[in-house]
Amino acid sequence: MKKATVVICPQCKKEVTWNNDSPYRPFCSERCKLIDLGQWASESYRIPQFESNSEEDPSHQA
Numbered sequence: 105m106k107k108a109t110v111v112i113c114p115q116c117k118k119e120v121t122w123n124n125d126s127p128y129r130p131f132c133s134e135r136c137k138l139i140d141l142g143q144w145a146s147e148s149y150r151i152p153q154f155e156s157n158s159e160e161d162p163s164h165q166a
Contacts (some may be wrong), residue, residue: 115139 109122111129115136122129131137143149 110119111122112118113120113132113136114130116132118132120126120129120132126132128134128137131140
């Protein structure tokens, strides 16, 4: 028999069993899923953007 996979909810850190009985996985609930969606929509999550100095970066040669 397979052991159930358990993950941690990214919002509240509760354990969530990863199976068809957990429709909001990897979140524990619809609430945690919507909180995460709201953070993306409000741009709370951002990928760092690094500016390169064209004088120091050889890939920007003219």
